[in-house]
Amino acid sequence: xxxxxxRKDFFDPLDLEIMQRALAAACDMVKAYQPINxxxxxxxxxxxxxxxxxxxxxxxxxxxxxxLSALVLTEIPSFTALPHSPSPKY
Numbered sequence: 001x002x003x004x005x006x007r008k009d010f011f012d013p014l015d016l017e018i019m020q021r022a023l024a025a026a027c028d029m030v031k032a033y034q035p036i037n038x039x040x041x042x043x044x045x046x047x048x049x050x051x052x053x054x055x056x057x058x059x060x061x062x063x064x065x066x067x068l069s070a071l072v073l074t075e076i077p078s079f080t081a082l083p084h085s086p087s088p089k090y
Contacts, residue, residue, distance in 0.1 A: 023072075025069040026068075026073055
């Protein structure tokens with residue numbers, strides 16, 4: 001795994017770009033296994049995953065979208081129960 005860049009007092013533009021890509025990847029992965037049929041549900045999913053992603057980035061730092069999205073997916077109980085769920089590489 002790439003070394004993590006730890007958060008200080010803010011996320012810089014590169015951190016935000018990485019987090020945006022991680023959010024998109026995590027949302028796409030969840031939707032692939034648990035389809036969402038309405039915009040309200042998609043917005044709730046994005047908000048939920050976004051909050052988890054920010055919390056994880058604050059604790060673990062920001063490294064790359066793949067690692068962050070994998071860490072976020074481990075926070076979703078129904079998703080981690082699936083046998084084909086990705087596991088984060090620490």
